[in-house]
Amino acid sequence: MFEHFFADPKTLLMGAITGLVFGFLLQKGGVTRYNVIVNQFRFKDFTVLKTMLTAIVVGAIGIYAMLQFGMIKGLQLKGAELAMNAGGGLIFGVGMVLLGYCPGTALAAVGQGSRDAAIGIVGALVGAAVYAEAYPLLAKALQPIGNLGKITIADAAHASPWWFIVGLGVFAAGLFVWLEKRERRSLSV
């Protein structure tokens, strides 16, 4: 059934380098800690949101600039199936707070010695197998709802993506300034 179980060495090397850097960054950022992730959802610690929004804005500028200058062939979009995206997101949020890690940060957390994250990964593997069995039924019921194809917000609005990137950047900058002020205040009292 598998002609090749392993991809070619170059692909594997590239993936491994990416993972090493990604894992290093996540751990240094503190987002591999249960406390940090759970406290984001309690509005006590904004490390997760700060990290993600910064990555999104910086990433968007580079990707859309490279796209504009023809340096990359195209985007790597996942199709919009709104009922599946929203339903999956709602389920994911429950799991993320109960486990205290997401899939990537759980793997990274294992590297820093978090044993509970390793148990979470075992649960995740069982969850993946169960999902594969549930997929035909779920897909039949929900995939057609809100099926818009591989589109971006800019496509949907018939506007330049740069409006959204600049808007997101301004929003993020404003939020960060406000958060830093708030955190300084709560530390000084």
Next chain:
Amino acid sequence: MLGFLRKPRWSPYLVGIGIGVLSWCTFYFMEKALGTSTAFVGAAGSGVCAIAPDHVASNAYYLREYGAKSGGGFKPIFDWQMALDFALVAGAFIAAWLGGTFRRERVPTVWAERFGPSVAKRYAAAFIGGFILIFGARMAGGCTSGHGISGGLQLAVSSWMFFISMFISGIATAAALFGLSGFGRPGKAEVTNV
């Protein structure tokens, strides 16, 4: 340089910039977007395959994620993302070791404050949480990295839908588990916990 690598914690903005630049590299050099949860399907499928190979070969979901484009059979399961997932563990280990933050932890402090020091209780919640987490990620078509970061930065409609639903549900779950009384008051633990 070494002093910087030995710091226990970096600014979230610096880390965010790093992840953003890393995603430029994966797009430019590899034509890939950062993602971690599809490989869980590959790993689970390989496990099931050891018991019931015919079942895996005919399952619509394994075929959707790993089916070869032409002919029957599957693409390599141990692929770019699987290598990335294994390397995540190693990358975080190096970061923790250099920063002096590696420690064996079974019950995180925020959990213990609310639910007590029982390891069994924490492990049970982690197992169930992991199960729900991947079920949701695969239903949505991605997780915090594939949808949240990679899809978010591409302004994908699917990803922003996921991102917003995930946050709403996470807040509601945190409220249900921990109560609303602790919301919004940053304590000392958040600053000192590295």
